[in-house]
Amino acid sequence: MNVIRIQTDDFDVGAEYDALRQRALGAGAIVQFVGLVRDRYQAGDAEKIDYIELQHYDGMTQRLCEEIVDDAQQRFPFVAATVVHRVGRLSADQQIVLVTVASQHRGNAFNAAQFIMDYLKTRATLWKKEVGSRGEQWVGMKQSDRAAAARWVEPEQIN
């Protein structure tokens, strides 16, 4: 059973792990990913990010995330998953997104978690604005995220 939530509130990684473990008794592997607000535009950069603003299309995001998790489960069968994505204003070092996947063996849990993250970044109605020493700017889709998502596309799907 999968749990998907879009919320402004923070999440408790330990509590989400415990809850998933209860829903997935008998599983042999749990992979958990947390995305955090970085405090720099680039590692080692002097210019700092103060906070980000995460906007989303209320009414679409929840369903798109559910579809992404279903897609992941078809490709990499797992027992249960939890996805929590925050929206609103998040300051540096705060938690943005949680993806937790429990499966029989670790391969599917790692693959599903990566697939979900790649698709959350490129196929869900979420937009990030960075506010810091460079002013305010909406972040475009990163080429690295586009490339990461593209690796999951079967050759026959490319056209």
Place this chain on the structure above:
Amino acid sequence: MNVIRIQTDDFDVGAEYDALRQRALGAGAIVQFVGLVRDRYQAGDAEKIDYIELQHYDGMTQRLCEEIVDDAQQRFPFVAATVVHRVGRLSADQQIVLVTVASQHRGNAFNAAQFIMDYLKTRATLWKKEVGSRGEQWVGMKQSDRAAAARWVEPEQIN
């Protein structure tokens, strides 16, 4: 800074996550893997595993695990990692191993965590005995684990 521990005691995933997050301020991605004692020899199997017994070569395991983590950090630069591996008797559904990696971006965290797990399973002085409805048996290295570890070997290293 990396933390590696071999212990009989259980570990608290939430507490380990919080501790790593403090050691890795500024990181944008944390990947956490937990291996659990499965309660079946095979998913859906009627035959049950009651517990496992994890033996290790005290005096070698800690150092080998440190080398594996260093190797991972060379290949996939990350900010900090925690590895906790339990030994002794562990009953079904208990936690066996924790690998947590914090990095700037998610690619290195996912790769490093998978690399560490693959190498923990194939290159550290740890041995697992399964005890259940099939009696007691030492688990040999799984072909799937051998294959998973082999994917990290550079072509020039194969000989």
Place this chain on the structure above:
Amino acid sequence: MAASLVPGCAAMIKARFFAQLAEDAGCDTLELEFKAGVTARKLLDELEPRIAAPGIDTLRHDVVLLSINQVMAEWDAELSDGDEVGFLPPFSGG
């Protein structure tokens, strides 16, 4: 509602903008009257002059994705009375 599908009848369309597009357009939402059966592509062409100049760049079909009534859609989809059309710049969640 069937009447709204007949080309030529008036149709109220709600356009929604997000992120950089909302800033370019100067608003999140526009209510517009079109002829029913207009395609999303045509709606976009007609919207361009109405929104702020910097937006013209970002409103290109090859960069912006489209939703109709909160479901991803194609640019040649025909619009009906009451439809909500979302103009979705490249995503950057996670």
Place this chain on the structure above:
Amino acid sequence: MAASLVPGCAAMIKARFFAQLAEDAGCDTLELEFKAGVTARKLLDELEPRIAAPGIDTLRHDVVLLSINQVMAEWDAELSDGDEVGFLPPFSGG
């Protein structure tokens, strides 16, 4: 200690067995006297008859790894007095 490196001198070697190998050998540890300079491979050959029959299969060089003084080593390494030799069956941690 230098004397122990001279081939021909007596050397006490501690052999350690793990997992299935320990069960086959019927013990975790054996203290053995050899000539210093003996290779690990030769030690293994001499050990085979001493340990229980089922062990002979699992003690093959191509399956079992070797450590000397708790560091991974090669089968043609020469052993010295006081060395601890670990016979390591395929690992299965994690």
